[in-house]
Amino acid sequence: MGIARTHAVALLGLTGALVEVEADISAQLPGMILIGLPDAALSQATQRVRAAAANSGCPLTIHRLTINLSPAALPKHGAGFDLAIALACLAADSTVSGESVGKVVHFGELALDGRLRPTPGILPGVMTAARLGHTTVMVPIGNEAEAGLVPDMRVIGVASLREAAIFHGAKLTPKPVEPILAAVTPDSLTAEPDLADVIGNDDAILALQIAAAGGHHVFLLGPPGAGKTMLAARLPGLLPDLDPVSSLEVSSLRSLSGLGLGGALITRPPWEAPHHTATAAAMVGGGGGQIRPGAASQASHGVLFLDEAPEFASPVLDALRQPLESGWISIHRANAVAHFPARFQLVMAANPCPCGKYGAGDLSCTCPPNARRRYLARISGPLLDRIDIQLNVKRITAAQLRVAAGTQRMTSVTARHRVVAARAAAAERLGSTPWTLNSQVPGPWLRGAPVRLAPSATAGLDRALERGGITMRGYDRVLRIAWTLADYDGLSIPGPDQVGQALYLRKGMTS
Template sequence: MGHARTHAVALLGLTGALVEVEADISGQLPGMILIGLPDTALSEAKQRVRAAAKNSGCSLTRNLLTINLSPAALPKHGSGFDLAIALACLAADGVVAPASVSSVVHIGELALDGRLRPTRGMLPAVLAASRAGYTTVMVPAGNADEAALVPGMRVIAVTSLRDAAIWHGAQLQPIPVDAMLLPVESVPDAEEPDLADVVGNDDAILALQIAAAGGHHVFMIGPPGAGKTMLAARLPGLLPDLDAEASLEVSSLRSLNGQRVGASLIVRPPLESPHHTATAAAMVGGGSGLIRPGAAARASHGVLFLDEAPEFQSAVLDALRQPLESGVITIHRANGTAQFPARFQLVMAANPCPCGQFGAADHDCTCPPSARRRYLARISGPLLDRIDIQLTVSRITAAHLRLAEAEPRVTSAMVRARVVDARATAAERLTGTPWSLNSHVPGPWLRGPHARLGGATTAPIDRALELGGITMRGYDRVLRLAWTIADLEGVSRPGAEQVGQALYLRKGRTS
């Protein structure tokens, strides 16, 4: 009778915890017992492991096998424990070397014929193993490129349980097996659209540049055909490449979502555009068992675009209020709490009324004033108060089109260079603080001795605050915008002109 142990990884959100997988052979009666708070998919590992071992030429013992997943109180989900369970059982029976198995973290799902299926969330799982001090991990060949993205980790890629057992010392002859690919088809990266495609709407183009430079949220209101969706789709192209930490988070979220990451980390900011029928769980994440990231989490370090924002359920929109402030989504379930990053830029677009023609010069609006108010009131005041830039986008006329075509257009590459310079200026000014973007700086710091502006400079927003035109949160957001405009223009501190422009961008929409 023998005993052996190895390790696997349990994911809760993006957080991974190392799990010790113990196998013990005892008694004379056949059977397999799996303990340690497994979910249904993990409980079914008993049948998968026994069939995979038999078809790999290394059948499990007929004596009673007890497999313990420790810590026992930690919830464990999914089928990624199959490889660790199988090798622990084989090590307890002496088929493979127990010392070899105990020094490696094993992650992967077994098919009944012994092949290894790629597993979702491989990148955050291997990252968790690395942070726990392990330097060697065995994964399915279909996940090898993704696992190799973790620095300092030795990755052993195997196509089958037979290959894994041979690597750990089993006396078997290798049998070539084709590697299995991810069961979820990957989505190809689309080419980023260029800002040069936008004709006219100079105010909106400038607002996008300011939003990109400072990481500010945007709300655009205008009739259908004004170009709101076209503008929003070009905001990610204005953002700089992701740094190493952000790239690792975005790639980990993509892996957790079941998309292929490939041999290199994702370096461009993502764009998520959920449909207006999305539920709160689809927006922020959830699930009764394994908690998956929602659109807001997948948009982290990128852009979350909500087209036809008033058509979203109010509860779905209001679920974004807390992530907009904290940059983190926390999902509580009875068996655990998962956290996802949520430092995204929110871009919302809306028609001015149900028919969409209010304010359009070429069409008459058929909506009464009460209907217009009710329509826009679907977006709550507290959510709108968190949006830095609020502007009206108008349709382009033929005269505007002829004028715009005669002028040189700004490209996304040109704007991105300006945005990189502006962000570098802000980061230098904020050296020694926890922030690097103007949109992240809290109000007390902006109004404190480090960044306080003179009374003559802030007079317009002081009056707006006194008259109730803006709230205290809105006051601070105007200051953030003013600093971003100053960074873009290359001036050391905002003046009255920058503060006035920021106030216009804050209050520039009509309803």
């Protein structure tokens, strides 16, 4: 009898810390004690481990077992420590090799029959182990493909505790078991809708392409049936494929959220559309125990769509103001702080009034003017001021429908090629700066000597600022859109036409 050690990983946000799992057997009254700041789910590991070990043919000792999760001051959450705890206990009793167990980082939740269940957060957990110098991990067979996405890492997939014990030297006869596999989530198999499906609303179609090219946020205002949701759903299809760093980040967020990855990283931008009853925790992340990413983080490097935006609670909308500026969400708890990326494109859609009929052709709106103002005032001015493109979307007419039937419309593939070319032009121009997209460039740099536009180009914009039609933040955002329009049109610098069009895209909702 003695002390045995192995390793696991405790995740906090997308980062993690290595946890040393120690097991000690002492000649005291029988029992099993788990210490080291575990949460409720982890505290119940003692019962799962004892039952799983007995049903796997390698029961734990009848003596007193003390399991310590070090560092003791670090909070530990979830059932992903089960396999490490079980193997440390077996190694302390010399059922398995303590030397072999000590060289491997273990992940996995145990079922009572000894099988291993797939565990959320395997990808960021294995990445943490690799970053801290470990080269071998043992994971449930359902997570083997996901863990194999981390380069230069030896991954051992096991279906049960019995298989894990045999790998570490236990003298047991192998027994076949039916493995528990990770479920395939259907949203990863859904095809992206095509831009060619949209009829009419040429201004909105152009606005989507400019938003994709520059990474700009969009607000669409219009009556029901105008096509706001249809337009927003096509924005991810206009975005280029994720680069390797972004792909790894998006895949890690998906893994941490408990959604299956399979054997490949995610290469297309994500799409998140939470319901208007979503809470602040559902939007930005949180949780009473383990901190989970919210919809804003899961939309990172993709699109966050808020349909019927005025129906969201005001605190939920205002919670997005800080990540819109910084690209990060920090969730503070009494004993920990979790950081999640939130570099998303926000698309909001709203009706012009509570009944939705205002400005809808021959339909009669029954809302008084003050009701319309109160309805849209649910979206705070500071949040709305952070939205680059604000456009009014109108219903199409029968004449537009007939004309569109015989015309060839732009597809998402064609638009994406132009978006990629525009982003490449912006990246080349911004090559000596820390930014890659026009939406990331701060106002002082845009108004500075290297790229300052001629007074003739900004004359209309200057007048709008003097009249109070836009704020200083809005002035800078118009300049960003103008540069995106120039990149999209293949121009080296915006002219009066691009600045005027950018001002329309910024103020089209009220023009």
